[in-house]
Amino acid sequence: MRVGIVGYGVYIPRYRIRVEDIARVWGHDAGSIKSGLDVIEKSVPSLDEDTATLAVEAARNALKRAKDVKPSEIGAVYVGSESHPYAVKPTAATVAEALGIVPNTTAADLEFACKAATAGIQACMGLVRGGYIKYGMSVGADTAQCAPGDALEYTASAGAAAYIIGGENLVAEIEDTFSYTQDVPDFWRREGSLYPRHGGRFTGEPAYFEHVIKASKGLMEKLGTNVSDYNYVVFHMPNGKFPLRAAKILGFTTEHIQPSLVVEVIGNTYSGSSLLGLAAVLDVAKAGERILLTSYGSGAGSDSFSIRVTDLIEERRNLAPPVKYYVERKEYIDYALYARNRCLYRG
Amino acid sequence: MKLYKKRDVAIISAAATKCGEHWDKGLKDLAWEAGVKAVEEAGISGKDIEYLVVGNMSGGMFVGQEHIGALVADFLGLNPIPSLRVEGACASGGIAFFQGYMAVASGLYDIVAVGGVEKMTDVEQEHATTALSGAMDFEWEAYFGATFPGIYALMARRYMHEYGLKKETLAKVAVKNHYHGSMNFLAHFRNRISLDEALYAPMVADPLGKYDCCPISDGAALVILAPLEIARKYTDTPIIVKSSAMASDTLSLLKRRDICTLDATVHAAEKAFRLAHIERSQVNLIEVHDCFTIAEILAIEDLGFAKKGEGWKMCDEGQTYVGGNLPVNTDGGLKASGHPVGATGVKQIVEIVKQLRGEVERGRQVNNAEVGLAHNVGGSGATAVVTILARG
Amino acid sequence: MSHIAPPAHWRRAKERYRLLGSKCENCGSTFFPPTKVCPKCRRKGKIAQTEFSGKGKIYSYTIIHSAPKMFEKYTPYILALVELEEGPKVMSQIVDCKPEEVKIGMDVEACFRKLFEQDGEGVISYGFKFRPADNSWKTSY
Numbered sequence: 001m002r003v004g005i006v007g008y009g010v011y012i013p014r015y016r017i018r019v020e021d022i023a024r025v026w027g028h029d030a031g032s033i034k035s036g037l038d039v040i041e042k043s044v045p046s047l048d049e050d051t052a053t054l055a056v057e058a059a060r061n062a063l064k065r066a067k068d069v070k071p072s073e074i075g076a077v078y079v080g081s082e083s084h085p086y087a088v089k090p091t092a093a094t095v096a097e098a099l100g101i102v103p104n105t106t107a108a109d110l111e112f113a114c115k116a117a118t119a120g121i122q123a124c125m126g127l128v129r130g131g132y133i134k135y136g137m138s139v140g141a142d143t144a145q146c147a148p149g150d151a152l153e154y155t156a157s158a159g160a161a162a163y164i165i166g167g168e169n170l171v172a173e174i175e176d177t178f179s180y181t182q183d184v185p186d187f188w189r190r191e192g193s194l195y196p197r198h199g200g201r202f203t204g205e206p207a208y209f210e211h212v213i214k215a216s217k218g219l220m221e222k223l224g225t226n227v228s229d230y231n232y233v234v235f236h237m238p239n240g241k242f243p244l245r246a247a248k249i250l251g252f253t254t255e256h257i258q259p260s261l262v263v264e265v266i267g268n269t270y271s272g273s274s275l276l277g278l279a280a281v282l283d284v285a286k287a288g289e290r291i292l293l294t295s296y297g298s299g300a301g302s303d304s305f306s307i308r309v310t311d312l313i314e315e316r317r318n319l320a321p322p323v324k325y326y327v328e329r330k331e332y333i334d335y336a337l338y339a340r341n342r343c344l345y346r347g
Numbered sequence: 348m349k350l351y352k353k354r355d356v357a358i359i360s361a362a363a364t365k366c367g368e369h370w371d372k373g374l375k376d377l378a379w380e381a382g383v384k385a386v387e388e389a390g391i392s393g394k395d396i397e398y399l400v401v402g403n404m405s406g407g408m409f410v411g412q413e414h415i416g417a418l419v420a421d422f423l424g425l426n427p428i429p430s431l432r433v434e435g436a437c438a439s440g441g442i443a444f445f446q447g448y449m450a451v452a453s454g455l456y457d458i459v460a461v462g463g464v465e466k467m468t469d470v471e472q473e474h475a476t477t478a479l480s481g482a483m484d485f486e487w488e489a490y491f492g493a494t495f496p497g498i499y500a501l502m503a504r505r506y507m508h509e510y511g512l513k514k515e516t517l518a519k520v521a522v523k524n525h526y527h528g529s530m531n532f533l534a535h536f537r538n539r540i541s542l543d544e545a546l547y548a549p550m551v552a553d554p555l556g557k558y559d560c561c562p563i564s565d566g567a568a569l570v571i572l573a574p575l576e577i578a579r580k581y582t583d584t585p586i587i588v589k590s591s592a593m594a595s596d597t598l599s600l601l602k603r604r605d606i607c608t609l610d611a612t613v614h615a616a617e618k619a620f621r622l623a624h625i626e627r628s629q630v631n632l633i634e635v636h637d638c639f640t641i642a643e644i645l646a647i648e649d650l651g652f653a654k655k656g657e658g659w660k661m662c663d664e665g666q667t668y669v670g671g672n673l674p675v676n677t678d679g680g681l682k683a684s685g686h687p688v689g690a691t692g693v694k695q696i697v698e699i700v701k702q703l704r705g706e707v708e709r710g711r712q713v714n715n716a717e718v719g720l721a722h723n724v725g726g727s728g729a730t731a732v733v734t735i736l737a738r739g
Numbered sequence: 740m741s742h743i744a745p746p747a748h749w750r751r752a753k754e755r756y757r758l759l760g761s762k763c764e765n766c767g768s769t770f771f772p773p774t775k776v777c778p779k780c781r782r783k784g785k786i787a788q789t790e791f792s793g794k795g796k797i798y799s800y801t802i803i804h805s806a807p808k809m810f811e812k813y814t815p816y817i818l819a820l821v822e823l824e825e826g827p828k829v830m831s832q833i834v835d836c837k838p839e840e841v842k843i844g845m846d847v848e849a850c851f852r853k854l855f856e857q858d859g860e861g862v863i864s865y866g867f868k869f870r871p872a873d874n875s876w877k878t879s880y
């Protein structure tokens with residue numbers, strides 16, 4: 001039985017802050033930050049947006065593209081995030097309620113840093129293929145936290161991507177998936193802490209690259225594919241540099257990864273990141289083309305997917321706004337307004 | 348038609364406290380002050396009063412006090428007479444009057460006291476705003492961020508769009524009310540303001556600025572009713588209650604037929620004029636519920652003194668000043684004389700009574716006034732009470 | 740409003756999340772907020788739940804500068820009466836729009852936002868707000 005993507009949708013808040021505006025506040029050199037991260041600006045949520053609202057918007061767009069799917073046919077809803085509005089009370093139930101998926105469904109919030117939603121896709125694949133549900137939905141959404149003045153502040157942004165997984169009417173078939181996980185303290189946030197901490201350069205080689213490369217290789221080995229079999233490659237995008245370098249290590253070209261690199265202008269949307277990149281590729285890919293997707297979540301793990309686009313993509317992708325629309329729909333704010341939107345002033 | 352009016356009713360005395368920030372007076376003190384003034388004026392004994400009705404919007408939210416009917420009766424030394432508190436948001440006072448009027452007109456009681464009291468300044472402004480927002484639909488208006496000025500601003504914006512009203516005219520309403528208020532010893536605000544002051548004041552809910560909104564006031568008022576046939580026992584100048592009528596509408600603005608019309612006012616006014624056998628042209632002055640400047644314009648139209656969409660012209664041309672064709676809010680209205688919500692409807696009656704008796708301060712006295720009308724609104728128009736009074 | 744207990748949020752949450760109103764299956768009239776009776780058909784009316792499209796036009800608006808505590812952090816915000824394409828009006832905030840850009844007659848569409856939080860520890864209220872309708876993605880991309 002085939003399994004794959006029946007619908008996908010994204011959402012990015014409209015506010016942006018430029019690297020310059022953040023650097024000015026902290027006395028950093030904007031030029032070297034921009035060239036070091038390959039990020040020039042990032043998305044910022046409104047005061048009335050949080051992970052739940054972002055997830056609902058993206059999920060509604062996914063449902064528009066999956067036009068034959070009735071909300072009541074979705075048997076599982078997973079929301080992956082590291083900024084769930086509640087420590088206890090599921091975002092997934094809010095999403096399910098807002099889309100009319102309730103009550104005959106299972107739902108859960110997932111957390112694995114930036115890769116929880118790809119784990120959600122895997123769960124949906126299993127439930128669909130096992131015949132337990134007809135469709136499942138996995139949403140990656142974050143309004144990423146970062147301590148004021150921390151290096152993360154230049155990239156931690158907000159966005160969401162939602163995928164409806166099923167066995168028929170696929171816009172893209174998921175051929176296989178492979179995961180790679182180890183306990184690595186590269187990035188964390190303790191219960192009750194407002195902002196995450198991270199291991200600086202330790203987040204690179206032993207963390208991001210180790211897992212992204214090994215998972216991607218593992219998947220290709222499992223499937224017997226190689227780099228030349230893929231038209232596009234999509235990785236988690238903590239900045240603009242890491243995914244490019246990972247692509248190069250694996251032997252992919254800039255052309256393979258470029259269509260997914262939205263990080264430069266929206267920043268790192270955490271749980272939404274690799275899935276927003278995949279959506280950007282689905283917005284342009286042709287029927288028959290193959291995509292290698294590998295997420296990364298600190299702590300640490302990667303889920304890799306081999307995806308083949310179907311004929312249905314042409315008629316479905318125009319049913320909801322593309323990634324490019326959200327990327328270009330923007331309004332700049334300065335650091336003071338940013339601080340207000342992110343509630344950095346606490347009193 | 349039903350047997351609506353059994354006998355004629357008169358007001359034999361009327362009194363109000365000053366409105367404003369009464370730091371040294373609580374709810375009971377205010378009610379007592381208005382009550383004692385009215386009883387003394389009528390030259391009656393508290394023992395003559397058979398029934399008490401008190402208008403109060405939110406003693407619970409403002410001062411943590413409910414059970415206000417019995418409380419005021421206690422403080423006025425009226426126990427054990429029956430006493431009732433009525434609530435209809437800002438129309439509580441008007442409703443209290445309507446109830447008291449029915450009690451006398453029906454023949455059930457002879458001497459009835461109708462009071463209104465509100466103590467609003469013991470809570471922070473934001474808390475008072477919250478209490479007042481209880482007068483609109485909670486689930487579909489307040490819950491979505493609506494405020495009272497916001498609701499009236501929505502009416503004002505639409506009215507401007509449909510009928511060409513300018514913000515200048517709204518400002519003129521405020522200027523006029525402050526002018527009248529400046530001559531009223533009991534007014535909350537006694538300062539005159541310029542057109543520019545009103546026009547360029549800080550915004551509260553665009554297009555309504557600070558001077559488009561009435562203040563939060565403490566105050567109380569009380570009137571005593573008697574059958575007309577015995578009224579002259581107590582006063583040489585009884586004021587006849589020609590009619591008092593009340594109507595209701597949806598609490599939420601979003602369900603209204605037309606947000607530029609308060610249908611409750613239209614219905615109450617139609618009924619009040621019909622029962623009073625009085626024409627609009629016979630009315631010498633009106634007290635209308637100008638919780639916001641736009642409300643004064645809507646009231647002039649909805650009461651039938653101007654066609655829909657043209658009421659603002661009377662305000663623009665200055666016809667609503669004392670000395671004009673139709674003096675409106677000769678005490679300064681809610682804007683300048685103050686808006687102690689539950690007391691306002693009774694306070695308006697007090698003003699009309701004093702005007703008809705020729706007893707108000709020089710400069711704001713309407714000469715030879717024979718007929719006056721009081722118009723009290725609850726919320727954004729879910730309740731309206733219209734009362735027509737005439738010199739006896 | 741003072742403290743709002745969880746059941747008071749929950750009772751209307753579906754309707755606020757999905758813009759659900761009522762429809763009379765006898766005469767076709769639509770209603771918002773949801774109603775239990777059709778004022779036209781009275782006893783003959785048959786009320787059913789209906790989901791509105793979320794498309795509408797601004798009927799009137801104001802910019803709220805002075806707000807109750809739980810909305811204070813959003814000031815100045817746009818509050819509007821939105822006339823839905825199905826007919827009924829809803830009261831809602833308009834977001835993703837500058838106060839100087841809002842106009843009567845403007846096309847708007849529903850979105851999902853946080854309405855308020857009573858405090859940092861309480862229930863978060865979500866529901867519909869409206870934003871300027873933007874169909875540019877249908878033609879420009």
Ligand SMILES: [Zn+2]
Nearest residue numbers: 763766777780
């Ligand atoms: Zn019907």
